[in-house]
Amino acid sequence: MKLYDSKNNIATFKSAVSKSERIVGSIPSIAEENGALLAIITLSETPLDSSADFVFHLKVEEFINLFQS
Structure with a gap:
């Protein structure tokens, strides 16, 4: 076997x-x-960007730093 x-x-x-x-x-x-709600956090555009409630074209680390400042 x-x-x-x-x-x-x-x-x-x-x-x-x-x-x-x-x-x-x-x-x-x-x-x-x-x-x-849909939030997209990525460096590049996605097919879902137009239907997202929030779009951030950033590195995830940069996005997190927005809230730590």
């Missing part, structure tokens, strides 16, 4: 990642439907 099958494990991993991406990608819309 073979306990490790690299091809099968890679396929399983890819499937899990794909499902995770879909789940994580749907969180902003689910949150918005339930009354949550």
